[in-house]
Amino acid sequence: MKKCAILSMDSLAGFETSDSLLDQPMLALGWQTERVSWRKEQVNWSDYDVVLIRSPWDYQDDMAAFIKVLAKIEQSSARLENSLAVVNWNINKSYLKQLASQQVTIVPTLWPDKFDASDIPEYFQHFNSEQIVLKPRVSANADNTFWLKKANYTSNIAALQQAFAQRDLMVQPFMPAICQEGEFSLFYFNGQYSHAILKTPAPGDFRVQEEHGGVLLAITPEPELTRVADQTMQAIHQLHGDLLYARIDFVRFNTSFALMEAELIEPSLYFNMDEKSPQRFVDAFAQRLQTQAKNAVVLGSC
Template sequence: MSTSVAYVTFVDPNGFDDEKEIALAAWAGAGITGRVVRWDDPEVDWAAFDSVVVRSAWDYVDRRAEFLDWARRVESVTRLLNPAAVLARNTDKTYLRSLGDLAIPTHWVAPGEAVDFPDLDEYVVKPSVSSGARDTIRTGDRKKAETHAAQLAADGRTAMIQPYLDMVETEGETSLLYFGGRFSHAVRRNPALTGGALGSERQNGRAELRSPESDQLALAERVLAEFPEVLYARVDLVRLSDGAPVLIELELTEPYLFLRYAPGAAANLARALAEVL
């Protein structure tokens, strides 16, 4: 008997999510009937699904509280993947604090706190709740960085101040994809620190398949040990100036999975989902 699973997305008039069809086809091959639904559709009976898988809910940033309320409601009637507690933690990048030296060095400025951080050659300043490069700046001007951080804090948001790493110019970011706790594939990404439109990661030339180094795999597995109950995970790594890899972001909510980049990637996701079910 086929298992019914919701593939959760958002109102997507521009077709940003180009992974739906390949994922649903792989699910069908594993005996899973997938149905594409919007997370905010009031007509959906979530209890009718054997599981609900969050995929491209890319509008949650401006509606985070509503999105998390939805996640908790869904989890009360069926299995939600990834779990609501994971979504709550992962949608605010302050989770990086708990990962210590596994993550990129970050200075935090919460609402009401004074902006005081060390001199850097170049800064990246962004809010802790955001997606893509939204409301993110890269600048070598300390005053500009301070002003942006102060404005984010004044708006009731927590600001993150990080060093810009030259290594991203040559090596890029490495994204490691895991399904059911198992490594599936990895890509090299060329991050854009301006713009950050929805779906920008899938644009031609933004990524290429790569084989991760052993130190990157080891770091990714240490990070994921903190989140043992996830169906899907994207671990975004960069290298510091001394060559050591660090986590720049852990995507457990609605990551683009680069399913088209590696043969068998969609099947790996489907197999992991079937095992959970």
């Protein structure tokens, strides 16, 4: 029986996760799954054949320690999915600049060198918007994300100064389509499309996560969304090849869609929203390992 560590956090209380739906199809394939907190000390990662990064949703609180753990995993005999190289690229949202340079449409974004409250009026003016969003370049679960309105943003200055005292930030116009329609998430396993959902925030909010009251709906993406998503995945493929898992999030923008984020580290994959998706993931997992084993044999014979 092979062993797969599901990399998580000390406690998932208050969070929604569907990763347990992988247990049975993985077992049927001859894999034993075990939840392991990334903060657990003295783990022999070589005891596992594969480590899947799934729900370490507090890593942003101690990014250096998290990266150090992933480096230890890659130095062991276990295979890390997704890889440390992908994590290092994706952990800072400045990766969006690189995707934009490859003709991927992203939500319009400013990248200030540091937070300065006196610059906020210029942000409203730049986007010609009455509402903007400030968020860290390294974040999860919408932590330290601020929805500012021109009429009363000054009431948030103290909180903003505290949030961005030690964090790099990014600034975007508020996208009304998030509240009017929602955020679209498409899931790809080993480079192949699996399923899609629409996440709608609670009334008066803009955060679409379930933990913040967001509502989920399984959807079939319209052709334009599929086209844009496939284009985005092709751009990611050019940089990193096919990944075991990817979630890409979009908002309707003008006559098409704009990429909000490419989630390649620890995205919820919402296996509960498509009953066949756990098996698709496990099939992709098996195919990936088989391909890598064949490649290793070929290289070994050279």
